[in-house]
Amino acid sequence: MEELSVRRVDFIEAFNQSKFQLRYFSRTNFQVYTPDWNVMPVNRLFFPLINPNGAENYIEDQHGKNILAPGNLYFVPPYLPTRWKLSGQLNFLSIHANLEIFPGVELFANCSKMLVLPKQQEIEQLLEYVHSPSENTLLDSQRAGALVYTILVSLIEHYPETDFWGPLSLRRYSKIAEYLIHHGNAKTSVSEIAELCSETRESFSRNFKSATGITPKQLIDRYLIRRCVDLLSSGNNIKEVAYQLKFSNEFAFSRYFKRLLGESPGNWRKHHEIISFAKK
Known part of the structure; x- marks a missing residue:
């Protein structure tokens, strides 16, 4: 029983050292073209919504180009080199967040590839928060943050343990x-x-x-x-x-x-x- 109690204390301390922060949350469209490899110090969740230009819009990592299909989730880990091409007609939901396992250390920082996950049901719920009335901001911010946090944690299962x-x-x-x-x-x-x-x-x-x-x-x-x-x-x-x-x-x-x-x-x-x- 004593050993179990110690494990629980370690478990709680490990979680409480972590920090989640939502950094950017917007439905928008703007033209982007980055011919050189670039990185960002955040986890990027990218949801294409309307793509009239098809294969012209993509995110590329070292494993190849990922054409942006509406409904999919494109996850780019922090510090992963990528190249982006987005037309001004592409409409998308973009979310940036940090998930540190202890101060200054991103959980997904060493993951070597981006993820493409098809038809994410969370899109509609997330879009509701984009258009949340100002009087609901405090509560909806908590709901949106909790959903983004849940999505990020679920992505752990898509990477080999060695990446962490x-x-x-x-x-x-x-x-x-x-x-x-x-x-x-x-x-x-x-x-x-x-x-x-x-x-x-x-x-x-x-x-x-x-x-x-x-x-x-x-x-x-x-x-x-x-x-x-x-x-x-x-x-x-x-x-x-x-x-x-x-x-x-x-x-x-x-x-x-x-x-x-x-x-x-x-x-x-x-x-x-x-x-x-x-x-x-």
């Missing part, structure tokens, strides 16, 4: 995660975070990649681009973000941002205005 080993292994590097959350910026180096673990740069890089499946530089970039997005979404202008994150100038920041996300900070902000409510 890397993010789970980052628990042993919680000191680094905490440091990057509070102090990470454009000048943060691999040597700097290796010192936190009392290792040389070479030894740390080797051990970290073996344990997590990503390089220390990739980890730094993940935290940095997430911070870039948060600051832009909070109303900071490009010059302010560049200054706060210690880029040499706003042009260096814009180049970095476009290299990772596939579009300029200004264009990104026009298309991804943040909305947020959280389970913490």
Whole structure:
């Protein structure tokens, strides 16, 4: 009985360390073409609704192009390189959310492919919340958030368990995660975070990649681009973000941002205005 009690405590603590946050929720249409691979620090749930252009509209990952069929759910994990082509006539529901298993670590961050799931019944219910009257916002926001959270958790079953080993292994590097959350910026180096673990740069890089499946530089970039997005979404202008994150100038920041996300900070902000409510 004592062993069972301990397991329950661990179970509760593990869940309570997680954090869900809805970042973007909109039915819209706008033209997108990203010829270069780009990433986003969020889980993306994409529901095509009206597609008059057929195969012209697609999302591509390293496994191939996925033509956008109305009714399907297209799931793009955080940090997965993709290329997008959306015509201005394509109408869609787009939802962005974070699901961290502990601070700064996305559950789906190491998943190596997007998912295409046919004919999702949740679409109609989600669309109701898009058009929710303002007097119902508080309650409907909870219903919408709960539904998105449920959908995300259900997607765990569509990936092999090994895809989650890397993010789970980052628990042993919680000191680094905490440091990057509070102090990470454009000048943060691999040597700097290796010192936190009392290792040389070479030894740390080797051990970290073996344990997590990503390089220390990739980890730094993940935290940095997430911070870039948060600051832009909070109303900071490009010059302010560049200054706060210690880029040499706003042009260096814009180049970095476009290299990772596939579009300029200004264009990104026009298309991804943040909305947020959280389970913490």
